Amino acid sequence: MIQGTTPEELGVALSGDAYKQILMLGNRHRQEQVRLFYWRPSEGKLRYSAIIDPAIPIPLTEELIESGNVAFTDGYLMRILSGVPKGAGIGMVHNHFSPNWQGLSRDDDTTESQHLAPVATAATGLPLLGITLGSDGFLSARLWIMDKGTIKRREVDTVRVIGERFMVFPYPNKAPKMGGNRDRRIATTTVWGEAKQALLESYRVGIVGLGSVGSMIAESLARMGVRDFVLIDRDRIESRNLDRTIGSTHMDAKLKRRKTSIAARGIRRAATGSKPTIRQIARWVQEDAALEALLDCDFVFSCVDRHLPRYVLDHLAFSHLIPVINGGIAIEVPTVSKPSLDVSWQAHLVTPGRACMGCLEAYRYSLLGLERAGMVDDPKYIAGASEVAAAYKSSENVFCFSMSCAAHETMQFLAYSLDAPSICQTEPKMYMGETGNVFRAPARPCGDCGPDCLVKAYEAKALSLNQLLK
Amino acid sequence: MAENMTEPGIGHAHKISIRINGIEHRTSDHKQTVAQVLALGGFTVEDYTLVSKDEPSVPLPPEEILHLKDGDEFLALRKTNPVSEIGGMQDLERFFVEELGRRVEYLKGANGDNLIIHDVEIPAGPLAGKVCDIGIQCTDSRPFALFPAFHTRPQLVSMGQENATHPGKIAPEWQYWSRQWQKPPLSPGEVWAWVLTALTKAKI
Numbered sequence: 001m002i003q004g005t006t007p008e009e010l011g012v013a014l015s016g017d018a019y020k021q022i023l024m025l026g027n028r029h030r031q032e033q034v035r036l037f038y039w040r041p042s043e044g045k046l047r048y049s050a051i052i053d054p055a056i057p058i059p060l061t062e063e064l065i066e067s068g069n070v071a072f073t074d075g076y077l078m079r080i081l082s083g084v085p086k087g088a089g090i091g092m093v094h095n096h097f098s099p100n101w102q103g104l105s106r107d108d109d110t111t112e113s114q115h116l117a118p119v120a121t122a123a124t125g126l127p128l129l130g131i132t133l134g135s136d137g138f139l140s141a142r143l144w145i146m147d148k149g150t151i152k153r154r155e156v157d158t159v160r161v162i163g164e165r166f167m168v169f170p171y172p173n174k175a176p177k178m179g180g181n182r183d184r185r186i187a188t189t190t191v192w193g194e195a196k197q198a199l200l201e202s203y204r205v206g207i208v209g210l211g212s213v214g215s216m217i218a219e220s221l222a223r224m225g226v227r228d229f230v231l232i233d234r235d236r237i238e239s240r241n242l243d244r245t246i247g248s249t250h251m252d253a254k255l256k257r258r259k260t261s262i263a264a265r266g267i268r269r270a271a272t273g274s275k276p277t278i279r280q281i282a283r284w285v286q287e288d289a290a291l292e293a294l295l296d297c298d299f300v301f302s303c304v305d306r307h308l309p310r311y312v313l314d315h316l317a318f319s320h321l322i323p324v325i326n327g328g329i330a331i332e333v334p335t336v337s338k339p340s341l342d343v344s345w346q347a348h349l350v351t352p353g354r355a356c357m358g359c360l361e362a363y364r365y366s367l368l369g370l371e372r373a374g375m376v377d378d379p380k381y382i383a384g385a386s387e388v389a390a391a392y393k394s395s396e397n398v399f400c401f402s403m404s405c406a407a408h409e410t411m412q413f414l415a416y417s418l419d420a421p422s423i424c425q426t427e428p429k430m431y432m433g434e435t436g437n438v439f440r441a442p443a444r445p446c447g448d449c450g451p452d453c454l455v456k457a458y459e460a461k462a463l464s465l466n467q468l469l470k
Numbered sequence: 471m472a473e474n475m476t477e478p479g480i481g482h483a484h485k486i487s488i489r490i491n492g493i494e495h496r497t498s499d500h501k502q503t504v505a506q507v508l509a510l511g512g513f514t515v516e517d518y519t520l521v522s523k524d525e526p527s528v529p530l531p532p533e534e535i536l537h538l539k540d541g542d543e544f545l546a547l548r549k550t551n552p553v554s555e556i557g558g559m560q561d562l563e564r565f566f567v568e569e570l571g572r573r574v575e576y577l578k579g580a581n582g583d584n585l586i587i588h589d590v591e592i593p594a595g596p597l598a599g600k601v602c603d604i605g606i607q608c609t610d611s612r613p614f615a616l617f618p619a620f621h622t623r624p625q626l627v628s629m630g631q632e633n634a635t636h637p638g639k640i641a642p643e644w645q646y647w648s649r650q651w652q653k654p655p656l657s658p659g660e661v662w663a664w665v666l667t668a669l670t671k672a673k674i
Contacts, residue, residue, distance in 0.1 A: 030653065030656060032554060032555070032656065034553050065550060067613055068653060068656050069552060069553070069554035069555075069557075069613055069656065071551055071552035072550075072551050074548065074550075077551070078547065079527065081521070081545065094553040096555040097656050097657040097660070098555065098569075098658075098659050102555075103564060105553075105554055105555055105557040105558070106557040106558035106560055107552045107553055107554045107557030107558070107614075108554070108557065111548075111553055115547075115548035116551065118491040118492060118493075119491055119545050121491075121492055122489065122492030123526065123545055
C-alpha cells in the first residue's frame with residue numbers, strides 16, 4: 001500500500017483506448033473539460049504504477065458547470081464513489097490550453113488537494129491520481145499521498161501510453177538524457193537521432209529466459225546503449241547450451257554458472273553507454289521476486305520455451321500495460337515418416353490493441369495446469385503421456401536460427417519503443433524456412449483477440465499475477 | 471444509521487468515534503443532524519454534501535437526524551469542484567516567472583495591488599523595440615476575471631481615444647490601457663497574448 005510509504009519511482013500507464021478518450025477533452029473550443037475515472041495499483045519493487053481503467057465514466061450534462069472553465073458537481077462524484085471497483089482508486093483528468101508539462105492552477109490545486117483527495121483516500125484507501133492534459137496531448141500526473149495524516153503531492157515520473165503507438169511523457173526533471181561515451185554509439189545514434197537514442201537509454205528492459213535468444217538480445221541492447229536490465233532465468237549453463245548461448249564458455253559450463261550471470265557479464269563487456277544497472281533474478285518467472293521485478297520494467301522480452309511463463313507474460317502485457325516482445329523457434333527434424341527439416345520462428349509484440357500470445361497460439365492453455373503442477377518435469381508422467389511429451393521434446397536449435405529470431409524481436413522492440421515504424425512493422429511475424437518468407441502470423445479467431453479472449457478481458461485491470469498461479 | 475429521531479443533540483455519557491473524509495472525530499452526541507455532523511468535520515451545508523461511505527450515491531439531507539454509532543464513516547463532498555488553467559493571480563505570476571523567465575513583483579498602487587512584469591520588449595508594430603514594465607491589477611474574483619485594462623511604465627503613447635489610454639491608476643508615471651475582454655481568459659498565455667496584441671496594434 002502506497003499510503004505513508006515512498007516508492008522510488010511513480011508511474012502511470014494507460015491503454016491507447018483510454019488515451020483517445022482523454023484526448024477528446026481537448027476537442028471543445030475554449031471550453032475546459034473534466035472527467036473522473038478509476039485506476040488500479042501495479043506494484044513493483046521500485047516502481048508504483050497507476051493503471052488507468054479505460055472505462056471512463058462520462059458525466060451527465062447536469063454534473064458539469066461549464067463557463068470556459070469547468071467544475072464538476074457532487075452528483076458526479078457520488079456516482080463515481082458508488083461504482084468504485086474493488087481495489088481501485090479514483091482519478092481526475094482535466095485539460096489546459098497550453099502545451100507540454102502542466103503545473104496546477106489555484107483552482108486545480110484546491111480541488112485536488114482539499115476537496116477530492118481526502119474523499120478519494122477515505123473511500124478507497126488509495127491516493128487520488130490527478131492528470132492534466134496539455135494542448136499538445138502531453139499528460140502531467142501526480143498522486144496525492146497520505147503521509148502521517150497529511151496529504152502530500154508527489155509528481156509522477158513518467159506517464160506511458162501503451163496502444164497502437166507507444167508514448168511516454170516524463171516529468172520535466174526526468175526527461176531522458178543520453179549517457180556517457182557517446183562516441184561509441186555514433187553509428188546507432190545517427191540512424192534515429194539523439195532524442196530517440198536518449199529515450200532508448202532511459203528504458204528498463206526485462207529479459208525472461210537467457211538462453212540462445214535471450215542472451216543475444218541482451219548483448220544487442222547493451223551495444224545499442226540500453227543501460228538498465230532485469231534478467232530472469234533460473235537455469236545454469238550446461239555443455240549442451242554452449243553451441244548457441246552467446247558469451248558462454250567451457251568454464252561456465254564446468255562451473256555450472258547461472259545464465260543470468262553470464263548474460264550480465266556479457267552486458268557489462270558489450271555496454272557502450274554509461275555503467276549498466278543489472279538486476280539478476282535467478283528464479284522461475286512465476287516466483288514472487290521475478291513478478292515484482294517485471295512490474296518495474298518498461299518492456300519485457302519473452303525468450304522462454306515453456307507455456308506457463310508465456311501465459312504470465314501475456315497478462316503482464318495486457319493487465320499491467322507492460323509491452324512484451326515474444327519470440328519462439330520451432331524445428332522439426334526429419335523422421336522416417338516425414339523426411340524434411342522444417343524450421344520456423346515467430347516474433348511478435350504483445351500490447352492492448354494487438355493479438356495476445358494465447359490467440360497467437362504462443363502457448364497452449366491445456367498445458368498450463370500441467371506446468372503449474374510440475375507434471376511435465378516428472379519423467380514417469382511424461383513417459384505415459386506421449387502427446388504432452390511431444391510438446392516438450394524440441395531441444396534442437398542452431399545458433400543462427402536464434403540470431404534471426406532475436407534480431408526480429410529486437411527490431412519489433414525498437415520500432416515500437418522509439419515510435420519508428422519504418423524500422424519494422426509491429427505485427428506478428430512468422431518465418432518459414434522452407435519458403436524463406438517472413439509473413440504476418442495467423443491469429444485466432446479473427447486476426448486479433450476476439451470478444452471471448454480471457455487475456456483481453458483483464459486489460460488494464462492490474463490483475464494480481466500471483467493470483468494467476470494459485 | 472439514519473433514523474427519524476426527533477430529538478437531536480441529546481447527550482450520552484460515552485464518546486463514540488466517527489470518521490469524516492478519513493479524519494477521526496469523537497463525540498458524545500449520538501443523535502445529530504447531518505448539518506451538525508458536517509460542522510463537526512469543519513464543513514458547511516452550503517458548500518458540502520454528506521454521504522455515508524457505505525452508500526455514497528445517496529446524499530443525506532441537512533436536516534435529517536442521524537443515530538451515530540461508533541465507527542460510522544462519512545464522506546463530505548464539495549458541491550462544486552472547479553478546475554481551470556488560470557484560477558488566480560498566482561497562476562499568472564507562475565507563468566511569467568516559470569514559463570517566460572520574467573522578473574515580476576507585486577506593487578501597491580492607488581488602485582490596489584498590481585502584478586508588475588519588468589522589462590518587456592514590444593515585439594512588433596509601431597512600438598517595436600521599446601522596453602516597458604507592464605502592470606496587471608490583481609483580482610480575487612471567482613471564476614477568475616481580469617479587469618479590462620493593463621498599465622505600462624513609461625507612458626508609451628499620447629493619452630486619448632486613439633489608443634484608449636488614460637492616466638495611470640497605479641501611479642502618475644503609469645499609462646492605463648483600456649482593453650475589453652470579450653470572454654474570460656482561459657490560460658495565462660491568453661492574458662499575455664492580450665497584452666502584447668494591444669501593444670503591437672498601438673497607433674503613434
